[in-house]
Amino acid sequence: MSHLLVAYVCAVILAYLVPEQIDRRDYARAVVAYTQNPTQENEVALRRERRVNDRIHLRDSAVLGLVLVAVGYGIWSGRRFVTRLAHRIRSGDLRQ
Secondary structure, eight states, X not given: OHXXXXXXXXXXXXXXXXXXXXXXXXXXXXXXXXXXXXXXXXXXXXHHHHHHHHHXXXXXXHHHHHHXXXXXXXXXXXXXXXXXXXXXXHHTOOOO
């Protein structure tokens, strides 16, 4: 079980390192408001929207990491199954 957790953590880190374009109206409004009027209130709003974007990116990375681990282990298990089946066929160990 721990090897699955290690694989998942590595997959999440790998997915998190991939840049993601998050296009949200609230973030765009906060950027425009801050660039036009760089006040303390607009800076706080911009930071809040950046945190929301960071949470979205982390959530997407966690989901993508889960998909990567599931697909990877599915391919690995399928390859092992086919290899074992091929060995049985070659050795004539199939029961009819």
